[in-house]
Amino acid sequence: MAEDMETKIKNYKTAPFDSRFPNQNQTRNCWQNYLVKTRFHHVDQADLELLTSDFHRCQKAMTAKGGDISVCEWYQRVYQSLCPTSWVTDWDEQRAEGTFPGKI
Amino acid sequence: MTHQSHAYHMVKPSPWPLTGALSALLMTSGLAMWFHFHSMTLLMLGLLTNTLTMYQWWRDVTRESTYQGHHTPPVQKGLRYGMILFITSEIFFFAGFFWAFYHSSLAPTPQLGGHWPPTGITPLNPLEVPLLNTSVLLASGVSITWAHHSLMENNRNQTIQALLITILLGLYFTLLQASEYFESPFTISDGIYGSTFFVATGFHGLHVIIGSTFLTICFIRQLMFHFTSKHHFGFEAAAWYWHFVDVVWLFLYVSIYWWGS
Numbered sequence: 267m268a269e270d271m272e273t274k275i276k277n278y279k280t281a282p283f284d285s286r287f288p289n290q291n292q293t294r295n296c297w298q299n300y301l302v303k304t305r306f307h308h309v310d311q312a313d314l315e316l317l318t319s320d321f322h323r324c325q326k327a328m329t330a331k332g333g334d335i336s337v338c339e340w341y342q343r344v345y346q347s348l349c350p351t352s353w354v355t356d357w358d359e360q361r362a363e364g365t366f367p368g369k370i
Numbered sequence: 371m372t373h374q375s376h377a378y379h380m381v382k383p384s385p386w387p388l389t390g391a392l393s394a395l396l397m398t399s400g401l402a403m404w405f406h407f408h409s410m411t412l413l414m415l416g417l418l419t420n421t422l423t424m425y426q427w428w429r430d431v432t433r434e435s436t437y438q439g440h441h442t443p444p445v446q447k448g449l450r451y452g453m454i455l456f457i458t459s460e461i462f463f464f465a466g467f468f469w470a471f472y473h474s475s476l477a478p479t480p481q482l483g484g485h486w487p488p489t490g491i492t493p494l495n496p497l498e499v500p501l502l503n504t505s506v507l508l509a510s511g512v513s514i515t516w517a518h519h520s521l522m523e524n525n526r527n528q529t530i531q532a533l534l535i536t537i538l539l540g541l542y543f544t545l546l547q548a549s550e551y552f553e554s555p556f557t558i559s560d561g562i563y564g565s566t567f568f569v570a571t572g573f574h575g576l577h578v579i580i581g582s583t584f585l586t587i588c589f590i591r592q593l594m595f596h597f598t599s600k601h602h603f604g605f606e607a608a609a610w611y612w613h614f615v616d617v618v619w620l621f622l623y624v625s626i627y628w629w630g631s
Contacts, residue, residue: 297480353480367483367490 281344296349297368300357303342304370377442379434386427393419428587432604436596446603453607457614460577464618467573468625471566475630482561486630491563492555493631499550500627503543507616510539514585514609521592524599533589536612540582547575567626574618581615584608 287295346354360366374380393416400413435441441449475486482488494500517532551568558568588608591597597605 293480294484297484301484357480367481367488369483369485369489 281347292348296345296353299345300349300354301368301370303345304361304368377444379440379442379445381434384427384430386423386430389419390423390427393417393423396420432591432596435604436591441601441603446601449603449607453610457610460614464570464573464621467566467570468621471570471626471630474562474566482563486563488561488563491560493563494550494554494627496623496627496631499546500623503546504619504623506539506543506546507619510536510543511613511616513539514612518605518609521597521602521605522599526592529592529597530589533585533592537582537585537589540578540585540612544575544578544582547571547578570622570626574615574622577615577618581608581612584611 281295281299284295287298357366357368361370396412396416396419398416400410400416403409403412478484478486478488487493513532513536517529517536520526520528520532556564556567558564558572585608588597588605591604596602
């Protein structure tokens with residue numbers, strides 16, 4: 267148990283610096299990543315790999331067991347790290363209802 | 371018999387400042403009564419007393435100037451400063467609403483969809499009635515300048531004609547804008563877009579009505595031979611105010627109607 271916790275804590279990362287959003291107010295960063303993630307959500311995993319330039323990184327992720335982070339999973343983790351949980355649940359509900367204001 | 375040895379106007383005691391202040395109290399408390407208790411009595415009383423105050427106060431100014439000759443050059447200079455300061459304060463008034471508009475439209479929040487116009491808002495086409503409104507007000511600026519020059523050149527008929535055209539154009543703008551308000555697909559309660567749009571354009575429309583009223587008073591005074599080719603500050607003040615209203619519209623058009631679509 268302690269071992270699992272230690273390895274878990276070692277692997278904890280937060281979203282890296284994104285120079286598009288240099289200021290303290292990170293709302294836009296959260297929003298942008300959520301949008302990108304939901305835009306790619308419907309794309310088939312295989313197609314996504316072909317679309318992204320990180321094709322090789324994705325390929326590596328397929329073979330290695332959870333070692334590398336795949337592209338669409340990446341965005342998911344970024345927004346989950348950055349965004350307040352209540353925002354994410356609100357937006358997920360809105361998307362389900364069809365009232366989400368963003369352009370997906 | 372003692373006469374003043376200076377050129378300034380020592381105004382005789384007048385009840386209108388007091389009635390004006392009282393009318394302001396009635397209007398403000400009347401608004402509160404209307405908002406919270408659905409009664410318009412105080413408000414109507416306030417509007418009535420306010421209108422009466424304005425009518426009688428400015429009638430007295432006309433009596434003191436045109437009929438009694440108290441408006442010497444230094445007095446007129448003071449009035450010019452006064453009008454300029456007043457218009458400046460109105461510029462700051464509108465600046466606030468433009469600030470509000472730009473604050474919200476330059477950084478649209480997630481609730482709006484992260485873009486401007488927000489999700490769900492279909493803005494008015496700036497090339498339709500709003501463009502016509504722009505041409506109407508610009509034309510009225512031309513006609514009032516024509517009226518002024520005619521007045522300075524002692525051309526009575528053209529002064530009357532040009533002033534009438536200006537007033538009619540102002541009325542035309544008001545009618546067009548009223549119809550736009552009626553037909554608009556969005557309302558004042560449609561988020562921050564609706565709020566900024568209708569508060570800014572609404573106050574502008576109110577100022578168009580005020581300006582048109584001022585011009586109409588000038589029209590009546592011109593008919594009654596109050597103005598001379600050299601002395602007609604009331605007219606000039608109205609003209610300044612009218613140009614100010616026009617300029618505010620141009621800013622509204624470019625910012626809210628055009629850039630904001």
